[in-house]
Amino acid sequence: GVMEAVELRVGFGGAGRMAGGLARGLLRAGKVPASSILASAPSDKNLDAWRESGCRTTHCNLEVLQESTLVFLATKPHVLPGVLQEIRPAVGPHHVVVSLVAGVTLQTLQRLLPAGTKVLRLMPNLPCVVQAGAMVFARGSGAGDGEAALLKSLLSSCGLCEEVPESYINIHTGLSGSGVAYVYLFAEALAEGAVKMGMPGGLASRIAAQTLLGAAKMMLETGEHPAKLRGDVCTPGGTTIHALHQLEKGALRATVMNAVEAATNRACDMAED
Amino acid sequence: SSPAPELPTVSGLRKMGVNFTVSNKDTVKSSDVLFLAVKPPIIPFILEEVGPDIEARHIVVSCAAGVTISSIEKKLSAFCPTPKVIRCMTNTPVIVREGATVYATGTHADVEDGKLLEQLMASVGFCTEVEEDLIDAVTGLSGSGPAYAFTALDALADGGVKMGLPRRLAVRLGAQALLGAAKMLLESEQHPGQLKDNVCSPGGATIHALHFLESGGFRSLLINAVEASCIRTRELQHLADQEKISPAAIKKTLLDKVKLESPSLSVASASKVSLFTNKS
Numbered sequence: 001g002v003m004e005a006v007e008l009r010v011g012f013g014g015a016g017r018m019a020g021g022l023a024r025g026l027l028r029a030g031k032v033p034a035s036s037i038l039a040s041a042p043s044d045k046n047l048d049a050w051r052e053s054g055c056r057t058t059h060c061n062l063e064v065l066q067e068s069t070l071v072f073l074a075t076k077p078h079v080l081p082g083v084l085q086e087i088r089p090a091v092g093p094h095h096v097v098v099s100l101v102a103g104v105t106l107q108t109l110q111r112l113l114p115a116g117t118k119v120l121r122l123m124p125n126l127p128c129v130v131q132a133g134a135m136v137f138a139r140g141s142g143a144g145d146g147e148a149a150l151l152k153s154l155l156s157s158c159g160l161c162e163e164v165p166e167s168y169i170n171i172h173t174g175l176s177g178s179g180v181a182y183v184y185l186f187a188e189a190l191a192e193g194a195v196k197m198g199m200p201g202g203l204a205s206r207i208a209a210q211t212l213l214g215a216a217k218m219m220l221e222t223g224e225h226p227a228k229l230r231g232d233v234c235t236p237g238g239t240t241i242h243a244l245h246q247l248e249k250g251a252l253r254a255t256v257m258n259a260v261e262a263a264t265n266r267a268c269d270m271a272e273d
Numbered sequence: 274s275s276p277a278p279e280l281p282t283v284s285g286l287r288k289m290g291v292n293f294t295v296s297n298k299d300t301v302k303s304s305d306v307l308f309l310a311v312k313p314p315i316i317p318f319i320l321e322e323v324g325p326d327i328e329a330r331h332i333v334v335s336c337a338a339g340v341t342i343s344s345i346e347k348k349l350s351a352f353c354p355t356p357k358v359i360r361c362m363t364n365t366p367v368i369v370r371e372g373a374t375v376y377a378t379g380t381h382a383d384v385e386d387g388k389l390l391e392q393l394m395a396s397v398g399f400c401t402e403v404e405e406d407l408i409d410a411v412t413g414l415s416g417s418g419p420a421y422a423f424t425a426l427d428a429l430a431d432g433g434v435k436m437g438l439p440r441r442l443a444v445r446l447g448a449q450a451l452l453g454a455a456k457m458l459l460e461s462e463q464h465p466g467q468l469k470d471n472v473c474s475p476g477g478a479t480i481h482a483l484h485f486l487e488s489g490g491f492r493s494l495l496i497n498a499v500e501a502s503c504i505r506t507r508e509l510q511h512l513a514d515q516e517k518i519s520p521a522a523i524k525k526t527l528l529d530k531v532k533l534e535s536p537s538l539s540v541a542s543a544s545k546v547s548l549f550t551n552k553s
Contacts, residue, residue, distance in 0.1 A: 227466025245496050254487035 008032060008154075011068030013061050013083055015041035015050055018100055019074035021129035022158060027053060028131055029157030040064045065090035070150070072122075074100040077270075084112040091117055096147050098122050098137070102173070103271035106140040106166055118143045120151060123169045124158070125176045133159030134176040138166040170271065174264030182259055187212055274300040301326040306334060306389070313337040313513055317348060324352035332357045332386050334376075338412050339510030342379040342405055355381040359390050362411045363398075365419050372398030373415035377405035409510070413503030421498055422451060 010032050012019045026032045034054030040061050041047050047057040065087045080101045096118045109119050119140035127133045155161040187208045194204035234241045274294045301323045316337050342360045349356035358379030366372050374394040378387045394400035426447045433443030473480040
């Protein structure tokens with residue numbers, strides 16, 4: 001069944017930005033007490049921030065397996081095989097292993113861990129740090145409904161969390177993992193346009209961000225099609241439709257589709273490396 | 274009526290049983306609703322010609338692109354104190370009773386007059402009243418719209434032929450696809466964006482094709498087209514207001530013919546063929 005949050009001991013193998021973001025989200029939402037979180041990393045550099053939050057830290061990956069039931073693997077891709085070999089002896093049937101490592105398939109993970117291990121693969125995005133992330137996960141053959149429900153329940157504290165077939169994970173990278181960067185680019189350009197028209201940069205930047213936030217919130221809360229929401233903003237002959245025409249002339253839609261496609265394809269290529 | 278009875282459109286009308294005359298004046302005298310279906314630069318001349326015969330009962334309907342109600346009222350007021358003028362913009366698919374028509378009523382046209390026109394035009398498609406200042410935009414969208422559609426259909430058929438379809442079948446299927454899509458949209462509450470999504474299965478053929486359309490700036494091309502047609506209509510209106518007509522707009526042969534029949538008139542022929550010549 002689903003583990004009680006109180007009994008849950010969460011471990012992180014690797015303590016980089018993504019792991020930190022997830023941990024911070026869990027802590028902020030009060031899902032797991034800091035004392036139940038243990039993170040390992042080769043150096044102290046990343047671990048200081050964890051200790052400041054009240055989490056426990058170590059340099060030993062094995063200790064993470066021994067102390068935790070739910071283990072997030074968040075190393076760099078080339079480091080992971082070595083880490084898996086290292087922790088394999090300590091992995092048991094009570095463990096739930098969740099890999100955040102880009103490009104490493106469930107097949108590979110299951111091959112390098114004991115048969116029947118409950119393995120899941122998670123692709124988050126950076127805004128998990130502020131509890132507004134978009135995450136997808138896929139389950140391996142050893143993971144059941146209970147593990148999926150646990151993960152979904154925990155991670156919903158960090159944003160949107162959906163179970164998907166593994167084949168969607170690279171698409172999620174192209175759409176939302178990398179997608180965050182597209183939004184930053186767009187926000188920067190919006191602000192620059194405003195600066196050109198005479199607004200100070202700091203103010204323009206804050207307004208640009210709030211505009212994106214507000215539009216996204218309306219999409220999520222109304223559930224309406226974005227084309228309809230766009231139409232609602234366009235008064236006949238008004239400012240908005242004039243501006244949208246410029247965006248269409250620049251083939252913005254196709255360019256964005258190209259970006260998602262390129263990132264997805266790159267994720268697929270990197271996975272095969 | 275038309276001073277050029279040899280026009281192929283004239284025999285078409287006669288076959289339908291429509292009464293025909295070479296005299297514009299006769300047409301006016303025996304009509305209550307008068308459609309002026311001449312090229313826009315000719316409107317001022319035809320108004321001068323038929324002005325004296327316009328009576329209070331007449332409803333003068335102009336389909337000429339870019340010709341304002343006020344310009345027509347101004348011309349007619351020399352002859353009739355309160356001329357009833359309605360301006361309309363329609364399109365060629367009235368031929369198959371799927372036209373798109375808008376109209377704006379002039380100063381002296383009553384609500385019933387507008388409703389009468391609306392009834393007439395609704396029998397050949399969609400018809401609604403609008404403010405006059407929107408008519409140029411309507412011209413750009415649905416006035417010229419069928420031409421955009423024909424162009425698209427020609428190209429779609431080419432695509433079909435390229436991929437192996439016989440031409441006739443390709444044309445038939447392309448037209449049916451657009452007809453069906455338009456019908457779905459008109460009968461649906463949904464946004465066209467949503468209807469589009471409904472056709473696009475993930476990773477499928479359609480979304481791949483749409484990406485090509487977006488890359489080519491398909492949407493902006495259509496926006497550009499509507500804008501260009503609307504702007505050109507306004508330019509033509511401006512030219513008409515200044516009554517600057519290029520001599521090329523008036524065929525010399527017709528000019529001479531009219532001069533023979535009405536020596537007092539300086540120029541212009543007029544054909545009141547409303548259904549078959551609708552070029553603007």
